[in-house]
Structures are given as C-alpha cells and as structure tokens.
Amino acid sequence: MSTAEAPGWRKGTAGRNDGTVSGRNAPHGRTGRPPVTSRAQILDAARRLINRDGWEKLSIRRLATELGIGTMTLYHHVRDKEDLLLLLITEYADQVPQPDLPGEPRERIIATATLVHDALAAWPWAAEVLTADGFIGRLGESVWMVESIVAGAVDHGCTPEQAVHVFRHIWYYTVGEILVRAHSAQQAADAGRPADREPLFSGLDTSRMPHLVAIGDRWRTLSAQDTYSQGLRALVDGLLAQAASETPHRVAAAKRADGSAE
Amino acid sequence: MSTAEAPGWRKGTAGRNDGTVSGRNAPHGRTGRPPVTSRAQILDAARRLINRDGWEKLSIRRLATELGIGTMTLYHHVRDKEDLLLLLITEYADQVPQPDLPGEPRERIIATATLVHDALAAWPWAAEVLTADGFIGRLGESVWMVESIVAGAVDHGCTPEQAVHVFRHIWYYTVGEILVRAHSAQQAADAGRPADREPLFSGLDTSRMPHLVAIGDRWRTLSAQDTYSQGLRALVDGLLAQAASETPHRVAAAKRADGSAE
DNA sequence: AATACTTTTCGTACACGTACTGAAAGTACA
C-alpha cells in the first residue's frame, strides 16, 4: 500500500545528504539500507571525469565505473543525465561571485546578461541543458542574475509583467546565440570537409538573391565574429523603448526618481 | 588506391537520384550495384512514420524496417540522423510559398522572420536540428527568407556586413525562442509533477530578491505567453537604430531613395 | 528473536545511433 519511494532526487534542490565520506558506520537516524554514495560524490566524480577526458566522454556508465558502483545506482541520486548536467551547471553558476554592477538600470541589465552569457558559453556542454525546462527555477544562489535583470527593467520603468518578458527575451537571445555558436564551433573543430570551405550561396541566382550572392564569400567570416554584445544592446534598447511607449508615465516617473542620465 | 567512394549524401544538396520506384531494371548509365532505395523514398517513408507514430518514434532502425531494407543501408543515402532531419525540414521549408511581403524594409524583415518562426515552430522535431551547423547553407529554395531579411536591412540603410549581422541576431533570437518553448511545452505535456505546479521563487529571501518573490506566482503564467513578435519587433528596432547610428548617411540616403514612411 | 517495513543497490534487458567489414550485384574492359 504505502508507495512511499522517495529517492534522493525527489527532495528539492538542496540535497540534504549527509557528508559521510564513505558509507561506513555513520548513524543515520533513518531507516532503510544505508547509501554507499552521495550526490556530492557523484558530482565530484563527474567533474573529475570531465576535466580528465573531456565532457563528450562523460557517460552514466563511465561515471558509475569511476565511482565503483553499479550503473543503475546512479539513478537513485539523479533523475536523468540531463538532471546530472543541470546539477553540475547550476552548482557552477552558484559559484560565480556577484560583481559590482552599474547603477544605471539599462547598463545593469546588459552587464548581468553578459555575465550569464559568458559563464554559460564557457561550458560547451551547457548547450545540452540550456533549454531544459525549469532551468531558471532550478537555479540556486545564482537567481540573483534573474533578479538583477528583472529589477533593472522595473527600475527603468517597466511593469513587473513587462520586466519578466524582458528577461525572457534576453534569455531567448542568449540561449540561441550560445547554442548556434556551440554547434558551429564544434564543426569547425572537426577536420574541415572541403565543402565547408567554399563560399556560401555561390550557386544562387544573382538576379533573385543579389545580396546573398554579393556577400556570400564573406558570410562565413562574418558569422564567425562575436557580436553578442551588439545584439544584446540592440535588444535591450528595443525592449526598454517598447515598454516605455506602452506605459510612458511610469518611465518618466522612474527616471525622475533615480535621476538617471540618458 | 582510388578511394572514390561517393555515397549519395556526398554530392550536394540536390540529390540527383533517379526516380525508379523499385531498383528493378532501369538502365543506369553508371557502374556499380544498382540501388534498391532512393533518398526520396527514404524521406517519404520518414514522413509517413512521423505522421503515423509521431516524430519521437522515428528511429533509423524503424525507418529501415519500414522500408524493408537493412539498417545500415540507410547510411548510404543519408549521413546522419541529423542529416535526415535536416533534409526533411529543408524540404518542407522549400515548400512554404513566398508570400506578398510589405514593401517597407522594417516590416518586411519582421514579416519574414515571423514566417520563419511559425514554420519552424510547427515542427517540434525542428528543435533537434535548428542549431545544426550549416543549417542556413543547406537551405534550398527557401534561402529567399534569408535574402529577404538581408535585403530588408540593406534597404533600410545597413551596410552588407551589418545586414548579415542583423540576420544572425534575428536568427539567434528565433532559435532560442523555439528551443526554449519546445522544451517547456514538452514538459507541460508530461503528467505534471506536483513540484511543477507550485509557484516559483517561493522560498527566496524577500529582501534580496524582492522582484522575483513578488512576481513568483505569476512567473509561469507569464512565461507561457507567446511574446515572440513583441521581442522580435524590439530586436529589429534596436538593430536598425544601432546600424543607423553607426552609419547615418546611408540611412538618410536610403530613406530618401525609397520614400519610406517610418 | 522474528517479522515487517524502508531505502538503496545493481543485474538484466531493450532500443537506440552508428563504426567496421565483407558480401552482393551490377558495368567495363581483356
């Protein structure tokens, strides 16, 4: 009858697993077979594996072998492989220190988004998990980044609802940039197939696609440039202007209140 | 010595595979064992499988079984599973008719981007391939969408280089929106875990994360709203304004030339 | 001490994508 079954990953983000190094001794105070591995150990081992063999080589089976435990045992501490990566990345994100941010709302938004972007872009395997549902909700300490952006939008005069949308739009753009870039970088790493060296759009009809044909030989070069920050600025400017045009009073009031330059 | 080996997927996008229904008879004019399957048949079967069992059920093995051929045979007509999906999606994109587009550059950009977005968002499995390298380069007829956006940017006064960047930023934003949305839609379809029903950010420190706590109970609702077009408008406005501020002369000239309203 | 209950562990099994290898089935030329 009692279908309790509460594996480790069911209780919330904060894994209250005792810090016993090995499963030896250690009074548990709770019933059931004593665990031989903790979530923390698993994450440690995963990091070790990634640092040693590269993140592509990280697999559930290898991880279990590294830990000297059965493969399926892992699934009592972690729901998925996705869950595992999510834990790794949020744990890392939580270690990013909160820097001094500009006081001016717009600049604060941009600085925070750039921070998020750079942090995530540094982890190639982040791409695997970035779009996972509930990513934002599973952030730990690092929710301050979300708060910072939302607060910036509100301080600039957005309504709370607008501010949430501002955050989401920035998130979309950032995720897209990272994902697209991650995939094309990966391919650039592969020994280039010859077809990937020739200019794009070369076989196109000049009369129907004049611009593409004209720029074709420079397309790859231009695409390789890092223009995240320009795009971000454009997006933020556009979003804030849009919000301002929807509810002009608030913006004016907010600007008067904090005396921002602009 | 002669390491010719030119499987079907090596020659460019246009698969010049003869349309023989079965491999029977059919003089080839070329040497080698006559193929029993064509790329077109494979794509047909894939579409059939997707329509019948859903795209999650599409696997290389099932597809081969459906076709009555050996699993590995598929790999002579298609490089990857990714390649297969890419072929499916570009073929579909090529069937989207080119509609009447607004004459005004900015509106033309937005209309085209919206078209791209809606077309891709309709295919849940597009998400699997959207970030694939060379996606743009492998478009067939539908490159007109790229041309349209680039042309719009140029017509508005952007340099060709700026126009390419405009396209890329729009592409990033669009891809991000689709991917994030696809993943959260998928989870919403799963029988909701109870943890996913409670409001976000409920356990947070009110003094440090005031905005998140305040909006927490509405976060999910707001995130569920479709705000692609607002975000797109904001982004495009921002990008065009940015380009204008970098090279003001061109913009003025372009505006005078085509007499756009603004 | 014996039994019930709870939690963790892990062996087995399935479907997947795909690398490798060699057989099969044609054409071209001797």
Next chain:
DNA sequence: TGTACTTTCAGTACGTGTACGAAAAGTATT
C-alpha cells in the same frame, strides 16, 4: 567468357540512456 572495378547492401558489434525488478541491508515493531 572472365576479370577488374565500382557501388550498394547488410550483418555484427560497441557504447549509449534507462525501465524494470529482485536482492540486500539497514531500522522498527511485535
């Protein structure tokens, strides 16, 4: 006719994520 060459086909095998279910190892209760 036979031999070489080219292309396509497919069997086998590896490593993957993970569903399922049974065994193990504790505590709690009788």
